[in-house]
Amino acid sequence: MKILYLDCIAGISGDMALGALVDAGADPRYIETELAKIALPAYSLRWNRVDKRGISALKADVVPDPNVQPAHHAHYSDIVKMIRAAGLPERATARSLAIFEAIGKAEGKIHGIPLEKVHFHEVGAVDSIVDTVGVALALESLEIDAICCSPVPLGYGTVVCAHGVYPVPAPATLELMKGKPLAPLPIPKELTTPTGAGIVCALADDFRVTLPAMTVLSVGYGAGTRDLDERPNVLRAVIGNRVIAQADLHPSHLANSHHTHHGDDHDYHEHEHHDHQRGHEHHLHEHHVHHHDHDEHGHYHPSSE
Numbered sequence: 001m002k003i004l005y006l007d008c009i010a011g012i013s014g015d016m017a018l019g020a021l022v023d024a025g026a027d028p029r030y031i032e033t034e035l036a037k038i039a040l041p042a043y044s045l046r047w048n049r050v051d052k053r054g055i056s057a058l059k060a061d062v063v064p065d066p067n068v069q070p071a072h073h074a075h076y077s078d079i080v081k082m083i084r085a086a087g088l089p090e091r092a093t094a095r096s097l098a099i100f101e102a103i104g105k106a107e108g109k110i111h112g113i114p115l116e117k118v119h120f121h122e123v124g125a126v127d128s129i130v131d132t133v134g135v136a137l138a139l140e141s142l143e144i145d146a147i148c149c150s151p152v153p154l155g156y157g158t159v160v161c162a163h164g165v166y167p168v169p170a171p172a173t174l175e176l177m178k179g180k181p182l183a184p185l186p187i188p189k190e191l192t193t194p195t196g197a198g199i200v201c202a203l204a205d206d207f208r209v210t211l212p213a214m215t216v217l218s219v220g221y222g223a224g225t226r227d228l229d230e231r232p233n234v235l236r237a238v239i240g241n242r243v244i245a246q247a248d249l250h251p252s253h254l255a256n257s258h259h260t261h262h263g264d265d266h267d268y269h270e271h272e273h274h275d276h277q278r279g280h281e282h283h284l285h286e287h288h289v290h291h292h293d294h295d296e297h298g299h300y301h302p303s304s305e
Helices: 014-023 028-035 076-085 090-111 122-141 171-176 194-203 251-256
Strands: 002-007 043-052 055-064 073-075 119-121 146-149 157-161 164-168 214-223 234-242 287-289
Touching: 002 014, 002 214, 014 028, 014 055, 014 122, 014 194, 014 214, 014 234, 028 043, 028 122, 043 122, 043 214, 055 122, 073 076, 076 090, 076 119, 076 122, 090 122, 090 171, 090 194, 122 194, 171 194
Parallel strands: 002 146, 055 214
Antiparallel strands: 002 234, 043 055, 043 287, 073 119, 157 164, 214 234
């Protein structure tokens, strides 16, 4: 079983997660090709190598085409239809929808509206869709079966959004992180965004302070936008094969085993695996996607770290 450990040393956002997974080995060309199936306004997806306080990290940027008039808003229901109509791999579709459902429910609760009427600001909608679906596709490219996450720092202070000045963590972020372990990190910035919290809420199978029992295959670093004084503003993605701990084995298995495995005793939840076409050259480049605009309604702002 292949597992992912998300090490949220400076929080998590959609672009940080996407950058970290591609830096860890997900195929950007596969991600871009699949994303092009979604009927979005034209945009560019750019991959830039940056330095974050001595750590080389990959920055994923979604840049709307300035020559294309964007739609005004996108409802949650519109986004669901776009993703379902795109014909993406089954597991990537399910993961994408799970993230948006988690975010939509949190936003709906905060604003007192039904899930179907939750709406997204048009620029933020494109960012959020590309980051969210891109993460799901990256997980598919890496053939990830289970996800483990560190405790998550949220930051503190205030943030300006479509509704005015809001507290940090944003109300939707805090709602999404209910029941999840938080890390106390006294940095007066928004460290975890609603999109990042949605990824954690919808996809994390387990939370651990340390790495799970695994054989590490690759490590990637995804960069946030800000430069923090206190630490590198990066998300670390650790990819590996699960190592079965002694406590997980039946005594008969131990008697027949020629090797002893050391680690923790947590059982990860397996998910159905779907193969996808691979074999693309792994090039980081700018990709342009062109689609017709569609009518949308609302004003949600998922901010980027």
